[in-house]
Amino acid sequence: MIFCPHIFNIYIYNIKNIMSILVENISKNFGNFKALDHINLEIKTGSLVALVGASGSGKSTLLRIIAGLEKPDQGRIWLSGRNTTFLSIQERKIGYVFQNYALFKHLTVYENIAFGLDIRNINPLIRDIRVRQLLELIQLEKLANRFPTQLSGGQRQRVALARALAIEPKVLLLDEPFGALDIKVRKELRNWLRRLHSEVPVTTVFVTHDHNEALTVANEIVVFKSGRVEELNDLASL
Numbered sequence: 383m384i385f386c387p388h389i390f391n392i393y394i395y396n397i398k399n400i401m402s403i404l405v406e407n408i409s410k411n412f413g414n415f416k417a418l419d420h421i422n423l424e425i426k427t428g429s430l431v432a433l434v435g436a437s438g439s440g441k442s443t444l445l446r447i448i449a450g451l452e453k454p455d456q457g458r459i460w461l462s463g464r465n466t467t468f469l470s471i472q473e474r475k476i477g478y479v480f481q482n483y484a485l486f487k488h489l490t491v492y493e494n495i496a497f498g499l500d501i502r503n504i505n506p507l508i509r510d511i512r513v514r515q516l517l518e519l520i521q522l523e524k525l526a527n528r529f530p531t532q533l534s535g536g537q538r539q540r541v542a543l544a545r546a547l548a549i550e551p552k553v554l555l556l557d558e559p560f561g562a563l564d565i566k567v568r569k570e571l572r573n574w575l576r577r578l579h580s581e582v583p584v585t586t587v588f589v590t591h592d593h594n595e596a597l598t599v600a601n602e603i604v605v606f607k608s609g610r611v612e613e614l615n616d617l618a619s620l
C-alpha cells in the first residue's frame with residue numbers, strides 16, 4: 383500500500399496492483415490496411431508514457447489492443463509477466479478514459495465514480511470511502527450530486543479519470559484525454575495528471591496529437607509512424 387499525503391490526504395492505493403506492460407510483436411490489419419506492423423514495446427511499472435504521431439498512425443489501435451477492446455492479428459500483450467492477450471478488459475483490470483468523457487448522463491458524479499465498484503459488488507462502506515476519496519482527489523466534493531451535463535468539460539474529464547481509478551486499475555490508458563478541451567483547461571489538467579501520477583504512480587499510457595503535451599506530461603515518448611514505432615525517447619535520461 384502507498385499512502386498519498388499530498389493531493390489525496392487519505393487516499394490509499396494498493397501498489398501491488400500496479401503492473402508493467404510488454405507489447406510483443408503486435409500486428410493488426412483492417413482489411414488490406416496495415417494499422418500496426420510488428421510493434422514491440424516495453425512499458426515499465428509506474429511509468430507515464432505518451433504515444434504520439436500523425437492521425438491514423440495506429441496509436442489508438444495499440445491502446446485498444448492493450449486494453450482488450452480490440453484483438454490483434456498477431457503478437458501478445460503481457461501485464462507484469464502474465465499473457466493477457468485473450469483476457470477481456472474486465473479481467474485485465476484496466477482503467478480506460480476516452481476523449482469524449484463517456485460518462486453516464488443519467489448518473490450523478492458520485493454514481494459515475496461508483497459505477498465500476500457497483501458492478502463488482504464492493505462492500506457499500508468501502509465503496510463510499512473510496513468514492514469520497516476520489517471526489518477529494520479531483521476536487522469536486524461539492525459537485526457530487528450533479529449530473530454530467532451540469533459540469534464543465536474539464537470537470538467531466540476529471541470525473542472520467544476518477545471513475546477509471548476507482549477500480550484501482552493495474553494500468554491506466556488514456557485516449558486523447560484532454561483533446562476536446564480548450565487550451566487553458568488542457569494545461570491545468572496536464573499539470574494535474576503529472577501531479578496525480580507522482581502521488582499514485584499507476585503505469586499510465588496516453589495518446590496525444592500534441593508533442594508539447596507529451597513533453598510536459600510524460601517521462602517517455604513513443605513516436606508512431608504508419609503503424610510502426612519510429613522513435614523512443616526516455617525523457618528521464620535527457
Ligand SMILES: Nc1ncnc2c1ncn2[C@@H]1O[C@H](COP(=O)(O)OP(=O)(O)OP(=O)(O)O)[C@@H](O)[C@H]1O
Binds near residue numbers: 437439443
Ligand atoms: N475498426 C476499424 N476499421 C477499419 N479501419 C480502422 C478501424 N480502426 C482504425 N482503423 C484505421 O486504422 C488506422 C489507425 O487508426 P488509429 O485510430 O489507431 O490511429 P491514431 O493514430 O490513433 O489516429 P488519431 O490520432 O486520428 O486518433 C487508421 O487509418 C484508421 O482509419
